[in-house]
Amino acid sequence: MKCFQFYIGKKKGELKMTTLNSVQSSFADQEVRPSGSEFNSQNVSDTSTESRGRSQFPNLSERPSNLKVFTFLELKQATKNFSRSAKLGEGGFGCVFKGVIRDSQDPTKKLDIAVKQLGPRGMQGHKEWVTEVNVLGVVEHPNLVKLIGYCAEDDERGIQRLLIYEYMPNRSVEDHLSTKSEIPLSWDRRLKIAQDAARGLAYLHEEMDFQIIFRDFKSSNILLDEQWNAKLSDFGLARLGPAEGLSHVSTAVVGTMGYAAPEYVQTGRLTSKSDVWSYGVFLFELITGRRPLDRNRPRKEQKLLEWIRPYLSDAKKFQQILDPRLDWKHFHNSAQKLSIVANRCLARHRKARPNMSEVLEMVNKVVEASTGVGNPQPPLKRRERRPTPGETKAQDKRRLIHKKIGARG
Numbered sequence: 001m002k003c004f005q006f007y008i009g010k011k012k013g014e015l016k017m018t019t020l021n022s023v024q025s026s027f028a029d030q031e032v033r034p035s036g037s038e039f040n041s042q043n044v045s046d047t048s049t050e051s052r053g054r055s056q057f058p059n060l061s062e063r064p065s066n067l068k069v070f071t072f073l074e075l076k077q078a079t080k081n082f083s084r085s086a087k088l089g090e091g092g093f094g095c096v097f098k099g100v101i102r103d104s105q106d107p108t109k110k111l112d113i114a115v116k117q118l119g120p121r122g123m124q125g126h127k128e129w130v131t132e133v134n135v136l137g138v139v140e141h142p143n144l145v146k147l148i149g150y151c152a153e154d155d156e157r158g159i160q161r162l163l164i165y166e167y168m169p170n171r172s173v174e175d176h177l178s179t180k181s182e183i184p185l186s187w188d189r190r191l192k193i194a195q196d197a198a199r200g201l202a203y204l205h206e207e208m209d210f211q212i213i214f215r216d217f218k219s220s221n222i223l224l225d226e227q228w229n230a231k232l233s234d235f236g237l238a239r240l241g242p243a244e245g246l247s248h249v250s251t252a253v254v255g256t257m258g259y260a261a262p263e264y265v266q267t268g269r270l271t272s273k274s275d276v277w278s279y280g281v282f283l284f285e286l287i288t289g290r291r292p293l294d295r296n297r298p299r300k301e302q303k304l305l306e307w308i309r310p311y312l313s314d315a316k317k318f319q320q321i322l323d324p325r326l327d328w329k330h331f332h333n334s335a336q337k338l339s340i341v342a343n344r345c346l347a348r349h350r351k352a353r354p355n356m357s358e359v360l361e362m363v364n365k366v367v368e369a370s371t372g373v374g375n376p377q378p379p380l381k382r383r384e385r386r387p388t389p390g391e392t393k394a395q396d397k398r399r400l401i402h403k404k405i406g407a408r409g
Contacts, residue, residue, distance in 0.1 A: 280345025
């Protein structure tokens with residue numbers, strides 16, 4: 001997936017800090033604008049609902065945080081000096097490495113971690129780093145990836161900025177939906193992922209005393225733990241929801257092609273309903289096994305939402321968009337019900353879209369209706385035993401007695 005490109009007019013050498021507070025204050029009055037996006041959207045003013053002096057997350061840094069501050073030396077040792085063999089992947093932020101540390105609660109145990117190291121993107125990457133610390137340092141939910149700690153330290157190469165997360169061994173949902181994946185996600189597991197992701201978004205939107213808009217909800221940002229529980233990750237683009245009395249946050253348009261809501265693309269007006277739209281796109285991703293934007297497919301099939309539109313109104317046609325890698329014999333109705341939820345999320349006007357708590361309720365009903373449907377076992381047939389000669393004589397004698405009794409009637 002292609003993300004929008006950014007620029008910022010600061011020199012790389014201007015950034016020096018050693019504490020988190022100085023990190024946070026360094027971005028108190030900045031908003032990064034895109035240098036141009038494939039959406040061809042205009043650059044949007046950032047002043048209509050947020051004052052220029054307002055920090056992106058002004059209240060969160062004052063809240064108690066359980067984050068551990070790591071030294072760069074500790075992380076070098078944990079990742080074997082950021083060895084290539086420990087590398088898990090690479091994104092716009094930088095590289096991610098697997099590491100091992102001692103469990104702080106039980107030093108005799110070892111704990112697997114994922115270490116994200118900021119790449120040479122400069123100030124924009126730093127801002128996302130700060131946002132991750134601010135958000136994940138104070139929120140906690142089973143469907144959000146846990147941030148264990150961070151590192152902000154100077155060394156001979158300059159400032160080192162790293163984030164340390166719980167390790168998610170089953171990678172991202174995007175990895176498993178990919179055609180390169182040998183074993184596709186089962187439908188039951190896809191429903192569970194949809195449920196987990198909805199819980200995570202509902203928590204961010206409605207279950208705290210402040211609202212967080214994810215702004216970059218997509219399958220690659222949904223990670224799977226050892227038990228295949230889905231957790232939202234990568235909060236670098238997250239924003240606080242609109243202040244009381246305001247309907248939206250005006251901000252520069254950022255995100256990933258294929259997931260962003262149309263009104264946000266066109267106007268830069270961000271609301272929680274922007275995340276709801278992205279969630280609707282994700283549901284069709286689970287149903288079809290296709291990416292929202294795939295340039296490798298025929299021209300008419302490259303944009304997922306445009307391709308599926310003609311197939312949604314007819315039950316027979318609907319079958320043609322289902323992921324061909326799955327056996328849909330018992331799940332066709334379930335997929336149709338989930339597509340109805342997706343369509344509600346993809347209402348053109350944002351006010352017509354449900355809140356995430358309502359979406360979660362609808363997904364729960366789809367999951368409940370689907371429970372126990374998959375892989376039904378046929379009833380066991382009794383193997384008929386042939387009677388012995390003695391048993392045959394006894395049966396014949398009983399039949400004769402019954403006939404005589406019936407005749408006397």
